[in-house]
Amino acid sequence: MSQTRSDSDATLESFNPDEKLEFRQGTPLWVLVVKWALIALVMATALYIATRLAAEGYWLMVVLTAFVGLAILVVYAGKGLIPLKYLLPGVLLMLALQIWPLVYTVSISFTNYGSGHLGTKEQAIVAVEANSVRQVEGSARYQLNIAVPDGQDPATGDLTYLLTDPEGTFLAGDLDGTTELDPETVETNPAGRILSAEGYQTLSATEVNERSQDLADFAVPTEEGGIKQIGLSEAFIGEPTLVYDEASDTITDTASGRVFVADDEIGNFVPEDGVGRPLAQGWRVNVGFDNYVSALTDPTLRSGLFNTLVWNFVFAAVSVVSTFLLGMFLALLFNDPRLRGKGLYRSLLILPYALPIYVTAMVWASMFNTDFGLINELTGLSINWLGDPFWAKVAILVTNLWLGFPYMFIVCTGALQAIPTDVKEAAAIDGAGPLRTIWSVIMPLLLVAVGPLLIASFAFNFNNFGLIFLMTEGGPFVGGQSQIGSTDLLITLAYRLAIGGTTPNFGFASAVSVFIFILVALISYQGFKRTAALEDVN
Known part of the structure; x- marks a missing residue:
């Protein structure tokens, strides 16, 4: 201990303040110029954004913009605060790309925002008069x-x-x-x-x-x-022909004499006599939990919700398990040191992952065509792949297996290469065969690294809108109805009910999205909780 203190004292005594000043003075001038130019650019951008937001009346966003600009100025213009200089960009990006979309979606779910209810009451009045x-x-x-x-x-x-x-x-x-x-x-x-x-x-x-x-x-x-x-x-x-009277808050049809009164609860001008429909242009208002109640009580959504929910879980679970097993098998196969040309083989296996999903889904959809599809031609079958509810699900799972296994192959390859060879050698010395080694040694160590990725893959496939929409658009539709398809996921069903129609309702779509988020969050939480136990393997 005394030796340590004497070394510290010697270090303090040998410290020369002039050397510290010399170090600071050694910062190149161009670095300081670039630093302050970037800070000035950020401040000017923040001022411009705040000005535009203020002109539109978004005062809360003005305050947030000013706060972000001030935080950037304090952190990067001042001395010290080294950790914040690295953390602040990540925090701002997280707030902008993750937290804010979530908060905005939840806020929209409590409104009637949608076709005919996009703006303010004043904008609706202008639109009503202009369109008449x-x-x-x-x-x-x-x-x-x-x-x-x-x-x-x-x-x-x-x-x-x-x-x-x-x-x-x-x-x-x-x-x-x-x-x-x-x-x-x-x-x-x-x-x-x-x-x-x-x-x-x-x-x-x-x-x-x-x-x-x-x-x-x-x-x-x-x-x-x-x-x-x-x-x-x-x-x-x-x-x-439709004229607004500010004193009575009504709109009068000068051609017919009908009067429409403002209903601030639904955001529309409704007929004063209660006969007929409201005017097409309305405004955005808070509707409380109406969208959530509609999502739970909508007869179309409720009638097919159970089957859709079951298929949603099956699709996500089977996709994750099948892609993981195939990717792990190929990773184990090409991890053998005796195999030559592994780099070439691995590159070829990654190709499906490199192609855009739009192209791949459309190609597979054409191959599953009943009349001239490649699959029926090669196998001699006449299966109505995309027209039969069962075979349409099989076709989607096969296509998603093709799209997803390269990703699992990549992560499993990296995880396998990180497993120490002495662990496998110790298992062999203890008399464990290849299958026993894979099951009892490699798999637990592999899941430590891959487990969280499997949960993320499940969450992605639970909301895999692109694949379903590109291949089947949620169909085929049975029973003479066109609202709930046999391959619909919750996300595609919500899209069709809330956005795909002639009168999109973004508030209703946001409410359904919140339900989906809660489901995925609960499943992911349980998954991460269970995979945490795998850390004991290390």
């Missing part, structure tokens, strides 16, 4: 081209009218109204119709046709009413 616009008799028409802002997908981007009014003024019109365009940034044809404008991407006739439904519900609000498309190259200005 009818042309004013004798009014002039605009020359029209249809576009979306640059950088947005023509199939889903924000629709914009590029307009030329009768006086020759160039305008861009969206749901917020019209803005005048600089003539220097506009290209027109001889008739004055806008062909292109800076900041916008015009749609082709095909793209316009594909968005015909969106365009039917789209109008540019104006003080007089609104501007609506007529044909591909013209638009008219009209006045609404």
Whole structure:
């Protein structure tokens, strides 16, 4: 102990503060410049995001953005806090990619968010009035081209009218109204119709046709009413037949005289006399546990829930067990030191894992075709693989085995190479044969490394939407109904009921997703709890 103290004292005495200053001064100038430039860039980005969020009224997100920006500034601009410099990026990514989607999904599940209930009440009123616009008799028409802002997908981007009014003024019109365009940034044809404008991407006739439904519900609000498309190259200005009265919080149909009152519980304007349907455009409101109650009491969901749930567990369990056993068998086979060319064989076995699931699923679906599929041709069978409920499940399990075994082969190969050879030699000396060695020695050690991955694989296959949708879309459907398919998982069933219809209900879909999350979380918890016992093997 005295020797240790004397060594420490000597170290402290030999410490020279000038050397520490010298070390700090040795930091290259360009490193400091890059550091502060990156910090300034992050702060500017945070300020921009906070400004945009504040303009939209998302004050909670403004506070969170400011907090994140301040945390980055404190951690990276100050001295010390070395562990946080490494931990902060991981924590932020976890919050952004895992925690926030979960919280957002749960919050959506308590709302009526969906088709016709996407925005605020004010936006719904604007949409109702704009969509009821009818042309004013004798009014002039605009020359029209249809576009979306640059950088947005023509199939889903924000629709914009590029307009030329009768006086020759160039305008861009969206749901917020019209803005005048600089003539220097506009290209027109001889008739004055806008062909292109800076900041916008015009749609082709095909793209316009594909968005015909969106365009039917789209109008540019104006003080007089609104501007609506007529044909591909013209638009008219009209006045609404549905007019909102702020004092009474009602909408009146000027053509029929009917009155619609606001119902803030369901987020719609409903007929005052109780006869007929609400107006199509509504707004987002909190509906409490209504979506969860609907998920538990929906007659379609309830009638097929048990069979779907059983198949969901069977599909996930069989997929995990079959891919693990095949992957482990191949890993054991190619782990033999006497085998030559192992690298080539291993590379070939990984190929199915390297191919995109979209391509593989479509290829296997064509091979399972009853009439001209490769499998029936080679075997001489005439099985209706994708049209019969039982054989459709077999086809999916076979395809998933092909897709999943390379992954298990890779992880088992790595785990086998980490097992000490002296353990296997000791088993051989004790008289254990190959099978006994695999069962009593290799398998327990292998499961220590692979066990958590098996649980993760089960969770993935429990929600394997892509494979089911690409191969069968949940079918075949039996019993004359088209809601619950024989190969549906809970996730595909929820998609069809909540999103796949003509009126998507994202709140209901989120409630079903929460149920699925709880199921997978409980199963994973029990699995991790049991695999923890394997750590004693080490």
